Amino acid sequence: MLTRILRLLLPAVALGVLAPAPAYPQQPPASEVKSEPKPLEVRIGLITHAVPPPPLYDLLAVPEDEAVAGAELAVRDNATTGLFTGQSFTLETTTLAEDEDPVAAARALAEGGTRLLIANLPGDALLKVADAVKDKGVLVFNVGATDDALRAEQCRADVFHVAPSRAMLTDALAQFLASKRWSKLFLIVGPQPGDQLYAEALRRSAKKFGLKIVADKPWTFGPLGRDRSDSITRSDALVFSRGVDADVIVVADEANDFGNYIPFRTFEPRLVVGTQGLTASTWHQAQDAWGSAQLQSRFLRSASRTMRPADYQAWVAARMIGEATTRTRSADPVAIRAFLRTPDFSLAAFKGVPVSIRPWDQQLRQPLLIAQPLGIVSVAPEEGFLHQRTPLDTLGTDEGESKCRLK
Amino acid sequence: MTPCSRPRLAARRVLPLLAGAAALFAADAASAYTVYVSNEKGNSISVIDSATLEVKQTVKVGRRPRGITMSPDGKVVYVCASDDHTVQVIDPASLKILRKLKSGPDPELFALHPTGNPLYIANEDDNQVTVLDVEANKVVAQVPVGTEPEGMAVSPDGGTLIATSETTNMAHFIDTKTNKIVGNVLVDARPRFAEFSADGKHLWVSAEVGGTVAVIDPQTRQIIRKISFKIPGVSKEAIQPVGIRITRDGKKAFVALGPANRVAVVNTETFEVEKYLLVGQRVWQLALTPDEKLLFTTNGNSNDVSVIDVPELKVVKSIKVGGAPWGVVVSPQ
Numbered sequence: 234m235l236t237r238i239l240r241l242l243l244p245a246v247a248l249g250v251l252a253p254a255p256a257y258p259q260q261p262p263a264s265e266v267k268s269e270p271k272p273l274e275v276r277i278g279l280i281t282h283a284v285p286p287p288p289l290y291d292l293l294a295v296p297e298d299e300a301v302a303g304a305e306l307a308v309r310d311n312a313t314t315g316l317f318t319g320q321s322f323t324l325e326t327t328t329l330a331e332d333e334d335p336v337a338a339a340r341a342l343a344e345g346g347t348r349l350l351i352a353n354l355p356g357d358a359l360l361k362v363a364d365a366v367k368d369k370g371v372l373v374f375n376v377g378a379t380d381d382a383l384r385a386e387q388c389r390a391d392v393f394h395v396a397p398s399r400a401m402l403t404d405a406l407a408q409f410l411a412s413k414r415w416s417k418l419f420l421i422v423g424p425q426p427g428d429q430l431y432a433e434a435l436r437r438s439a440k441k442f443g444l445k446i447v448a449d450k451p452w453t454f455g456p457l458g459r460d461r462s463d464s465i466t467r468s469d470a471l472v473f474s475r476g477v478d479a480d481v482i483v484v485a486d487e488a489n490d491f492g493n494y495i496p497f498r499t500f501e502p503r504l505v506v507g508t509q510g511l512t513a514s515t516w517h518q519a520q521d522a523w524g525s526a527q528l529q530s531r532f533l534r535s536a537s538r539t540m541r542p543a544d545y546q547a548w549v550a551a552r553m554i555g556e557a558t559t560r561t562r563s564a565d566p567v568a569i570r571a572f573l574r575t576p577d578f579s580l581a582a583f584k585g586v587p588v589s590i591r592p593w594d595q596q597l598r599q600p601l602l603i604a605q606p607l608g609i610v611s612v613a614p615e616e617g618f619l620h621q622r623t624p625l626d627t628l629g630t631d632e633g634e635s636k637c638r639l640k
Numbered sequence: 641m642t643p644c645s646r647p648r649l650a651a652r653r654v655l656p657l658l659a660g661a662a663a664l665f666a667a668d669a670a671s672a673y674t675v676y677v678s679n680e681k682g683n684s685i686s687v688i689d690s691a692t693l694e695v696k697q698t699v700k701v702g703r704r705p706r707g708i709t710m711s712p713d714g715k716v717v718y719v720c721a722s723d724d725h726t727v728q729v730i731d732p733a734s735l736k737i738l739r740k741l742k743s744g745p746d747p748e749l750f751a752l753h754p755t756g757n758p759l760y761i762a763n764e765d766d767n768q769v770t771v772l773d774v775e776a777n778k779v780v781a782q783v784p785v786g787t788e789p790e791g792m793a794v795s796p797d798g799g800t801l802i803a804t805s806e807t808t809n810m811a812h813f814i815d816t817k818t819n820k821i822v823g824n825v826l827v828d829a830r831p832r833f834a835e836f837s838a839d840g841k842h843l844w845v846s847a848e849v850g851g852t853v854a855v856i857d858p859q860t861r862q863i864i865r866k867i868s869f870k871i872p873g874v875s876k877e878a879i880q881p882v883g884i885r886i887t888r889d890g891k892k893a894f895v896a897l898g899p900a901n902r903v904a905v906v907n908t909e910t911f912e913v914e915k916y917l918l919v920g921q922r923v924w925q926l927a928l929t930p931d932e933k934l935l936f937t938t939n940g941n942s943n944d945v946s947v948i949d950v951p952e953l954k955v956v957k958s959i960k961v962g963g964a965p966w967g968v969v970v971s972p973q
Contacts, residue, residue, distance in 0.1 A: 313805075317824045580829065580849075581849035587850070
């Protein structure tokens with residue numbers, strides 16, 4: 234277990250504690266932004282887990298500080314604001330090895346006084362963590378798990394979901410395909426549980442947006458992600474795609490095992506979308522619209538690599554906490570939860586429109602980027618997909634169909 | 641930024657002459673100003689004649705030009721070349737780049753002191769404002785502010801500098817004598833732009849993501865009014881206020897509403913929106929001619945500039961310019 238602590242305490246001068254002329258902003262008059270009489274310390278915990286690269290994919294190795302680098306940047310952003318509001322921020326990060334228990338780590342953070350916890354964990358681990366620290370009044374921000382069940386039957390009142398649900402991801406892609414009138418889909422589903430869930434979400438999205446699944450086949454050729462084209466399985470995989478009259482192939486391969494093998498190896502010329510090829514995501518290295526060039530360059534400078542979706546999601550989670558503490562002048566998880574659930578909460582998240590929280594399942598509503606590996610193609614919700622509340626609610630599970638009963 | 645506030649102040653003195661000229665001669669003669677538009681993706685400046693409303697010339701400048709302003713005497717144009725980390729000084733007559741200034745990294749927007757010096761530059765990546773002596777090309781001070789400073793404005797008396805920080809969501813009040821922050825006002829999400837009324841009694845700050853404009857009393861530093869916008873058929877999220885211009889008589893304010901593709905006309909006494917004018921796509925910045933007969937808007941997504949007839953409150957023309965027009969300034973003469 235690795236821990237690292239980023240502590241951004243308020244310089245004494247910022248509070249006017251030291252007599253000499255402050256180099257930093259002074260205490261504003263009472264009529265303005267009111268500072269706490271004492272500096273407010275906002276402690277944020279982050280639990281993340283080491284993700285081993287898929288066996289064939291050292292090319293796509295997950296950086297060791299994935300999510301952590303995003304949260305740290307947001308905590309620095311929050312701390313800059315804290316100079317003017319009298320708030321300091323601490324981020325305590327625990328990175329778990331594969332066999333380590335997230336519950337023990339969460340309990341340790343809670344024992345140490347952390348009440349705001351960002352979790353970059355798989356769905357089952359997230360639930361265990363949330364339940365284990367519930368009696369301590371810890372508010373959990375899910376930045377890693379896309380499972381729809383976490384926003385439905387298994388939803389929790391003290392968990393906010395910053396990561397998009399699978400339903401949001403597949404709705405975004407389906408809207409794009411519908412707007413292009415590429416309506417005949419050939420779905421290829423991987424063997425992992427996540428692949429099955431992604432495929433289920435995709436089937437629902439296809440129905441919702443009037444797309445037709447003309448073929449639905451499991452992938453049975455194993456992980457071929459880096460196979461050369463003279464591989465023995467090449468002919469099988471090629472025959473596999475033959476004779477299906479589809480506009481696009483949709484792959485469900487969350488582990489990156491085979492999705493990248495499919496483009497250009499099909500019998501007919503076919504575009505590939507889904508978990509590889511053209512994807513839906515919260516963030517992308519090529520994203521530079523709506524001021525996001527600034528966020529990208531800040532991240533690049535501090536982390537020496539490009540920002541990944543998990544980094545962005547952790548950044549948003551820590552900024553949600555920062556925004557709530559600025560507006561409520563409190564680090565109390567009860568006050569923060571209440572504020573985040575109100576229409577008063579909206580965050581500038583570099584996606585062109587403010588992001589906010591769906592009160593019925595505490596999912597962050599946000600635009601999703603439709604992108605190929607080195608370029609943005611579109612942004613969902615697509616033009617023309619309307620909703621009585623906000624177009625953003627055309628992505629994912631709407632209030633009326635939600636199975637979440639928060640408790 | 642107040643790219644236009646200096647020309648406007650200068651124009652205040654010459655306006656009676658111009659008005660007289662307009663009465664005596666053809667209307668065009670009075671309104672032959674030059675309009676400079678920075679094209680963020682075109683890496684160029686489009687030069688428009690306000691009488692003919694045609695692009696006279698397009699000149700190459702540094703990479704990613706955004707904020708643009710002119711000296712009060714109209715002798716130089718300043719443009720932020722953000723990706724070249726410099727402010728370029730351009731001769732409006734020859735349109736040649738005369739000098740490059742030490743702007744600090746990633747300059748986005750700036751405001752010139754009413755005397756024409758110094759220049760206050762928002763360094764978006766570094767959470768600071770650079771105070772630059774434009775004559776000596778020397779950095780006088782660097783003032784730490786909130787995350788992602790952008791909007792810049794100097795009070796008409798030159799005593800107060802405003803910097804808005806987009807991620808911290810504040811308008812910072814900086815004393816221009818000491819270059820120190822003297823106060824902060826929390827506004828709605830992503831404040832992009834600040835503009836003083838000509839009498840200095842009101843400060844308007846737009847919040848792009850919050851969708852509002854806060855009107856602040858600079859004396860008490862209290863928000864006295866928050867203006868929201870509602871346009872039938874346009875989603876709430878698409879209403880993103882950025883550029884603001886207030887007429888000299890203090891009666892009307894124009895607010896550019898970004899992807900709502902509209903400019904709101906606000907009555908500055910009642911703070912009610914009187915009209916929405918349909919312009920090009922993603923309208924960000926605005927500039928009035930010194931005679932306040934025309935308002936130019938930069939429409940970043942349709943690569944054009946809309947021209948609004950101010951007395952009639954009508955859009956009279958759209959002019960094709962370079963890629964992603966960002967900032968606009970009108971010459972004082």
